[in-house]
Amino acid sequence: MRGIKGIGLIKMNNLPIEWLGDRVRILDQTRLPQEEVYLELGSYQDIASAIAELKIRGAPAIGVVSAYAVALSALEIESKSKEGFLERLRGISQTLAATRPTAKNLFLAIERMEQVANAGEGVEQIKKALVDEAVKIHSEEVEATRRLSQLGAELIENGFTILTHCNTGALATAGYGTALGVIRQAKAQGKKLKVLATETRPLLQGAGLTTWELKKAGIPFTLITDSMAGYFMKRGEVDCILVGADRIAANGDTANKIGTYTLAVLAMEHGIPFYVAAPTTTIDLSLTSGDEIPIEQRSPEEVTHIQGVSIAPDGTQAANPAFDVTPHYYITAIITEKGIITEPYVERLKGIQGVR
Amino acid sequence: MRGIKGIGLIKMNNLPIEWLGDRVRILDQTRLPQEEVYLELGSYQDIASAIAELKIRGAPAIGVVSAYAVALSALEIESKSKEGFLERLRGISQTLAATRPTAKNLFLAIERMEQVANAGEGVEQIKKALVDEAVKIHSEEVEATRRLSQLGAELIENGFTILTHCNTGALATAGYGTALGVIRQAKAQGKKLKVLATETRPLLQGAGLTTWELKKAGIPFTLITDSMAGYFMKRGEVDCILVGADRIAANGDTANKIGTYTLAVLAMEHGIPFYVAAPTTTIDLSLTSGDEIPIEQRSPEEVTHIQGVSIAPDGTQAANPAFDVTPHYYITAIITEKGIITEPYVERLKGIQGVR
Numbered sequence: 001m002r003g004i005k006g007i008g009l010i011k012m013n014n015l016p017i018e019w020l021g022d023r024v025r026i027l028d029q030t031r032l033p034q035e036e037v038y039l040e041l042g043s044y045q046d047i048a049s050a051i052a053e054l055k056i057r058g059a060p061a062i063g064v065v066s067a068y069a070v071a072l073s074a075l076e077i078e079s080k081s082k083e084g085f086l087e088r089l090r091g092i093s094q095t096l097a098a099t100r101p102t103a104k105n106l107f108l109a110i111e112r113m114e115q116v117a118n119a120g121e122g123v124e125q126i127k128k129a130l131v132d133e134a135v136k137i138h139s140e141e142v143e144a145t146r147r148l149s150q151l152g153a154e155l156i157e158n159g160f161t162i163l164t165h166c167n168t169g170a171l172a173t174a175g176y177g178t179a180l181g182v183i184r185q186a187k188a189q190g191k192k193l194k195v196l197a198t199e200t201r202p203l204l205q206g207a208g209l210t211t212w213e214l215k216k217a218g219i220p221f222t223l224i225t226d227s228m229a230g231y232f233m234k235r236g237e238v239d240c241i242l243v244g245a246d247r248i249a250a251n252g253d254t255a256n257k258i259g260t261y262t263l264a265v266l267a268m269e270h271g272i273p274f275y276v277a278a279p280t281t282t283i284d285l286s287l288t289s290g291d292e293i294p295i296e297q298r299s300p301e302e303v304t305h306i307q308g309v310s311i312a313p314d315g316t317q318a319a320n321p322a323f324d325v326t327p328h329y330y331i332t333a334i335i336t337e338k339g340i341i342t343e344p345y346v347e348r349l350k351g352i353q354g355v356r
Numbered sequence: 357m358r359g360i361k362g363i364g365l366i367k368m369n370n371l372p373i374e375w376l377g378d379r380v381r382i383l384d385q386t387r388l389p390q391e392e393v394y395l396e397l398g399s400y401q402d403i404a405s406a407i408a409e410l411k412i413r414g415a416p417a418i419g420v421v422s423a424y425a426v427a428l429s430a431l432e433i434e435s436k437s438k439e440g441f442l443e444r445l446r447g448i449s450q451t452l453a454a455t456r457p458t459a460k461n462l463f464l465a466i467e468r469m470e471q472v473a474n475a476g477e478g479v480e481q482i483k484k485a486l487v488d489e490a491v492k493i494h495s496e497e498v499e500a501t502r503r504l505s506q507l508g509a510e511l512i513e514n515g516f517t518i519l520t521h522c523n524t525g526a527l528a529t530a531g532y533g534t535a536l537g538v539i540r541q542a543k544a545q546g547k548k549l550k551v552l553a554t555e556t557r558p559l560l561q562g563a564g565l566t567t568w569e570l571k572k573a574g575i576p577f578t579l580i581t582d583s584m585a586g587y588f589m590k591r592g593e594v595d596c597i598l599v600g601a602d603r604i605a606a607n608g609d610t611a612n613k614i615g616t617y618t619l620a621v622l623a624m625e626h627g628i629p630f631y632v633a634a635p636t637t638t639i640d641l642s643l644t645s646g647d648e649i650p651i652e653q654r655s656p657e658e659v660t661h662i663q664g665v666s667i668a669p670d671g672t673q674a675a676n677p678a679f680d681v682t683p684h685y686y687i688t689a690i691i692t693e694k695g696i697i698t699e700p701y702v703e704r705l706k707g708i709q710g711v712r
Contacts, residue, residue, distance in 0.1 A: 033668065033669040034666075196675075198583075199557070199659070199667070199668075200583070201555070201557060201581040201582065201583055202581050204667050207660070207667045207668045207672075208667060208668065208669075211668050211669050211672050212669050215669055215671075215672075220673075221673070222673050222674060222675050223656075223659055223660065223668055223672050223673065223674040223675070224659070224674065224675050225557040225558050225582070225614070225615075225659060226557065226581065226582050226583040226615075227554075227556070227557055227582040227583075227614050227615025227618060228614055228615070228675060228677065228680075229618065230615070230617045230618035230621060230680065231614060231617060231677055231680040232675075234617060234680070234681075258581070258583050258584055258587060259581075259582075259583025259584070259586070261586045261587060261590060262583060262585065262586035262587075262618060262622060265586060265621060265622055265625050266618060266621055269621050269625075300579075303555070303579055303580070303581060304563070304579065306662045306663070306665070306667075307662070307665050307667070309662070309663050309665065310390075311555070311560050311563045311564060311662075311663070312389065312555075312563045312564065312567050312579055313389040313564075313567050313568050313571055315571075316563075316567050316571075316579050317576075317577070317578050317579065318578060318579040318580065319552075319578050319579070319580050319584060319588075321584065321587055324584075324586065324587040324590070325590075
């Protein structure tokens with residue numbers, strides 16, 4: 001995947017996700033920005049833990065590693081009968097599916113892997129097919145983010161200040177990034193840009209990961225707390241908002257990192273375009289609206305503690321919804337690898353999904 | 357001041373601000389919620405540092421301690437001539453005024469102290485008059501927060517969930533609190549309440565101070581990140597928003613902790629009442645609109661570091677406006693000790709200020 005024409009991958013010691021034949025190497029995102037530490041995960045259990053603990057995160061990225069997890073687990077299953085093999089594989093898929101409930105990409109990757117397994121002839125042939133499918137899912141996701149970055153960059157004008165939330169770059173996508181891919185492509189086109197990066201509490205992916213990628217990409221940025229977004233919009237210092245997505249319902253309602261909905265409301269109030277960038281693997285046509293998207297509720301400790309240090313009195317009750325849903329009418333456009341979609345989303349999202 | 361009828365003061369080992377004749381004792385708010393540490397400040401320089409370092413914070417509270425700082429400095433001036441004394445006092449007032457630019461109460465307290473000094477006869481009489489005036493400012497501020505808490509509590513209905521931002525309690529006001537005073541008074545009236553307390557990045561006054569006061573007051577609360585406010589409003593789980601103020605312009609535009617403006621926009625979008633609670637000492641009729649309110653820009657390190665731990669790559673540029681301005685048309689009502697004010701704010705704020 002190195003050397004694809006265009007913006008180029010973010011320079012790291014290794015790729016953020018790499019298949020090594022009998023294990024997957026990932027960059028441990030919980031160690032950034034302090035240290036660039038890679039983990040080699042040799043079992044699906046290790047991958048499931050890495051997903052649950054956010055060592056790997058971002059909807060497209062967890063889709064890719066969960067496909068590798070299914071492939072790895074398949075290699076280890078000793079059953080010689082296809083039936084026994086498939087039964088064992090279904091149990092493993094359920095374990096993986098239980099790691100994080102919101103991102104569509106995770107479920108889609110597992111579904112694709114299951115279909116390949118079901119369609120196979122013998123166990124050995126299926127094992128090989130599953131590895132091939134995981135590699136294919138990975139390269140398709142990389143290509144999708146490259147393509148959507150190119151399409152989305154057309155929306156970004158020279159001199160723009162772009163406000164982005166959470167991390168949507170190479171780390172989140174295994175490839176070029178979604179919102180951050182669009183920004184990097186616009187910069188590669190020679191446009192002068194500035195980014196306002198929200199820190200993204202509780203887990204500070206903006207402060208720790210987006211800044212790390214922007215620094216490597218040589219794009220000027222200012223870090224702000226989530227609470228400062230309105231201040232800068234009111235001052236007229238934001239030209240557009242660009243975020244990723246974890247799941248997009250059939251009507252365009254979009255689940256993304258907690259705080260996204262607030263940014264969308266602010267954007268509308270100030271007449272600022274609000275763009276969602278996501279590969280089509282994030283779209284879930286089975287859900288009529290965003291009300292049906294399951295929202296992950298994470299540990300209150302992520303709110304009451306920051307990097308292990310308590311910020312609240314002992315015993316403080318805290319809420320920790322990891323995502324919120326932005327209704328489609330706040331979204332100016334959804335940038336996918338198959339085109340830029342605008343209202344009416346219901347028809348257009350259906351149309352674009354059919355193209356796959 | 358103990359024993360005033362009504363809600364009662366928050367139980368601490370000492371009052372948050374106490375005049376001890378030749379020094380001021382304050383509760384060090386930077387040590388909460390871990391430790392209840394009191395500092396005895398014997399000079400105006402110590403008080404100026406405590407204000408700048410946020411050991412004491414909250415618009416009414418910094419008004420009170422700056423008055424004590426002027427009194428303390430006066431006691432130390434050795435000049436026997438009134439002219440020399442006043443000249444020295446003006447220099448000290450300027451030092452104090454330079455600590456924090458946004459809160460009106462600071463400037464108003466210093467102005468009142470200067471007027472008393474100018475009106476005095478001899479140096480010794482002025483020194484005594486300044487101490488008396490500082491004590492008067494203190495007790496007036498306590499009484500104002502008690503009164504506005506009573507008036508504001510009428511707006512709170514049984515069963516309400518109230519979202520509040522930053523800290524506006526005993527700590528911030530030397531008395532009963534503004535927004536938090538209203539909440540405590542409503543609770544004292546027997547109303548069943550729940551509070552959603554925003555953590556209030558960057559300095560986490562919500563997570564560390566508001567939770568500490570709510571816990572002491574026995575009011576159930578849930579801590580949320582600033583980015584979660586929209587999520588809970590959209591779910592219909594917020595009945596009103598109640599915040600304090602650092603300065604209110606003649607047209608009702610209100611400067612308050614960064615993030616307040618975002619909450620106001622969200623409140624309007626969801627049809628939720630948005631209340632500002634503040635003593636009239638926070639009102640600045642000399643400013644036509646909020647555009648004229650100076651906004652303090654604090655150190656970027658408060659954003660890039662949390663409790664001394666870095667959360668961003670080295671050299672990250674960050675913005676740190678400490679306040680934002682909420683235009684008056686987002687504000688349902690301003691709760692003061694002289695009444696609850698609604699539109700048209702221009703006439704009504706002028707009317708209420710005239711009453712002083």
